[in-house]
Each structure stands twice: as C-alpha cells, then as structure tokens.
Amino acid sequence: MTLKTYRAKRNFTRTSEPSGTHRQKEHKPVYVVQKHDASHLHYDFRLEMNGVLLSWAVPKGPSKNPAIKRLAVHVEDHPLEYAKFEGTIPEGEYGAGTVKIWDKGSWECTDENPEKAYKAGNLTFVLHGKKLTGLWKLIQLKNTDPKNWILFKLKEKKE
Numbered sequence: 001m002t003l004k005t006y007r008a009k010r011n012f013t014r015t016s017e018p019s020g021t022h023r024q025k026e027h028k029p030v031y032v033v034q035k036h037d038a039s040h041l042h043y044d045f046r047l048e049m050n051g052v053l054l055s056w057a058v059p060k061g062p063s064k065n066p067a068i069k070r071l072a073v074h075v076e077d078h079p080l081e082y083a084k085f086e087g088t089i090p091e092g093e094y095g096a097g098t099v100k101i102w103d104k105g106s107w108e109c110t111d112e113n114p115e116k117a118y119k120a121g122n123l124t125f126v127l128h129g130k131k132l133t134g135l136w137k138l139i140q141l142k143n144t145d146p147k148n149w150i151l152f153k154l155k156e157k158k159e
C-alpha cells in the first residue's frame with residue numbers, strides 16, 4: 001500500500017486534508033518490562049491501552065511460577081514512546097537510576113472489552129514477549145490501597 005497517488009494529486013500547503021505523514025502506524029498493543037535500578041530496584045510492567053502505557057511497579061519482578069503472586073503497584077500512565085526508553089535518569093530527578101528494557105513484545109486482552117476489564121481491576125491477558133509468554137493476570141486488591149494489584153501467571157495445559 002502506498003499514499004503516492006493520493007499525495008501526488010494534492011497540494012498540502014493549500015488543502016487541509018491530511019498528508020498521512022503523522023499517521024500512527026498500526027501495531028499490536030505494546031507490552032514492555034523495564035528493569036529500573038532506582039532507590040529500590042524494581043521492574044516496571046507496562047501495557048498499552050488507548051494510546052498510553054498502563055504502568056505497574058513490580059518490586060520483585062514477574063514470576064513465571066503460577067504459584068507465586070507478585071505485588072504490582074499501579075503508577076502513572078506513561079507515553080507510548082516510553083516503551084523504547086533505556087538510559088540513566090540523573091541524580092536528584094524523579095526515579096533517578098538506570099532503566100533497561102528487560103522484556104518486550106505485544107499483549108492481547110482475553111476480555112472483549114479491555115478497558116472495562118481494566119477499570120474493574122481484573123485483567124486477563126496473553127503476553128507475547130521473549131522472556132514472558134502465555135496467560136497472565138493483573139488483579140486489583142480489595143480493601144487496601146487501590147494502587148495495589150497482584151501480577152501472576154496462570155497455569156496452562158501443555159498441548
């Protein structure tokens with residue numbers, strides 16, 4: 001597919017039609033985990049939804065063992081571009097320390113309406129990463145700080 005013909009027909013200094021250069025590339029929703037060596041080492045677990053990265057700080061990091069549930073503290077949404085970020089946040093700045101991509105890929109919510117599932121504090125999803133794959137869950141804990149969720153892998157039948 002190309003926009004060559006569309007563009008050749010138009011003078012974009014005169015028409016307010018879009019040139020298509022700022023079009024967001026279609027892509028599968030991003031999944032990324034960043035290892036963040038800040039004042040306390042933690043893993044930032046991020047899932048793209050509605051143009052942002054929903055983010056949880058997982059102090060001990062995700063566990064592939066379905067018997068182990070890890071605390072995941074919900075933090076502020078991050079821009080999509082953040083999924084590519086690696087580097088050092090300078091001393092004295094928020095989150096000072098090094099950030100490295102630990103795992104990356106895409107994710108799929110198993111619920112028909114991911115936003116609704118997220119708002120209900122009960123996300124079930126498939127990860128397509130290099131380190132993490134398969135079915136996972138993020139559940140918001142009740143009767144505690146609403147920022148507290150748990151992250152764990154679901155048992156799967158081997159084919």
Ligand code: MN
Binds near residue numbers: 036038042044057095
């Ligand atoms: Mn962090």
